[in-house]
């Protein structure tokens with residue numbers, strides 16, 4: 438039996454209603470489940486299986502394929518450093534090492550106090566503003582190792598909530614790939630991706646139970 442919060446249960450039903458086949462909703466539902474549990478737990482996958490009519494193994498095969506579905510709890514701030522070609526050529530590895538050194542958290546791990554998770558990621562679509570970094574999927578372009586250190590210190594000291602990409606770009610970013618256009622005022626409330634069209638945005642998108 439599914440025991441999600443009322444808001445997330447309603448979001449799940451809205452998502453299911455937007456697909457002709459229930460099974461097609463597996464990916465957005467996994468994000469809602471991840472917001473509910475803080476990560477894609479075994480129970481989260483059983484819940485999504487129940488909602489979609491898939492088997493838990495089928496849901497697990499989807500969840501384990503995509504890296505943005507986290508199978509373990511992540512820290513309050515998920516720092517993702519791009520190390521694909523463009524970012525690599527412009528110092529992405531140095532940025533990653535600076536983040537690891539400042540936080541004390543190696544790639545793929547979460548610190549013991551739960552503040553930071555650190556990962557290197559493949560291209561995040563900001564090659565023109567390389568090296569690019571995301572914190573809780575909020576983008577910052579043109580990041581130097583020095584600015585990456587300052588970013589981590591700022592996160593630790595100020596605990597911004599929500600996290601605003603525009604603000605981090607202004608404080609710690611450099612060259613951008615292109616003008617982002619209208620500023621994004623909602624920001625991120627946690628390390629779970631929140632995609633507005635899936636109705637996971639807003640107050641019901643917080644990570645963790």
Ligand code: FES
Nearest residue numbers: 519524560563564
């Ligand atoms: S290679 Fe880093 S954003 Fe594309």
